[in-house]
Amino acid sequence: METNRILIGVDESKYADHAAAYGFSLARKLNAAVAIVNIIEPVIAPVSPMTDTTFGLTFEGTADVTALDMVSAQNQSADSLLHRITQKYGEGLEVTQxxxxxxxxxxxxxxxxxxxxxxxxxxxxxxxxxxxxxMGSVAEEVVRNSEIPVLVVPLKDDKNEE
Incomplete structure (x- = not known):
């Protein structure tokens, strides 16, 4: 079996950054195509009533932040992350995002x-x-359910090195 297309899962963590560095290096050595993916997990944000007591009057309303605003912000953050990872490690490679x-x-x-x-x-x-x-383990679940090989790249925490 030939490894010619590598997908790298990334998030904002130093662990994902370390895995991305390893993955891009491996892709270069194997002359493999690269894709990176950032997953936005659903966040349930409670919308609570706000009370405005300005001038002694009470006004009940809801926050101005809508679910659509939150999704838009998450998408922008994901796009920014994918762009940073590509710029940092993907020089000279065509990277699918x-x-x-x-x-x-x-x-x-x-x-x-x-x-x-x-x-x-x-x-x-x-x-x-x-x-x-x-919190669960995304890496473990990917390993358990994937039909293709999964390489899990560890990064030891400084606090674990004591």
Whole structure:
């Protein structure tokens, strides 16, 4: 099996940045096409009533931030991240960029299929115990559910090196 199309999952973390550096380096060595993906997971933002007591009057209303505004801001942030990663590591390469919405692991696997990737590269946060129970492990879920090879690139936390 030839590794000629690599999809790299990225987010704003140093772990994803480290995985991106590794993934782009590997892609150059293998002369592989590269795609990067940032997944926007749904955020449920409670909309609570606001009370304005200016001049002793009470006004009940809702926040001006709409779900559409939030999605737009998330998309802009994702576009900015993908652009930064491409500029930082993708010099001289044609890089396909994906932004998707949904559960991270499922969306990464879906983008890999869309890109026809032969390998997925993701970073790992080295979470364990209670943190992992609460936050889950995207890398582990990708490994468990992917039909193509997944390379998990670890980055040890400074606090873990003691």
């Amino acid at each position: 994906y932004t998707d919405h949904g559960a991270a692991a499922d969306a990464i696997i879906g983008c890999a299929a869309q890109f026809n990737a032969s390998m997925i590269i993701v970073g790992t946060h080295h979470r364990s115990g209670f943190d992992r129970l609460l």
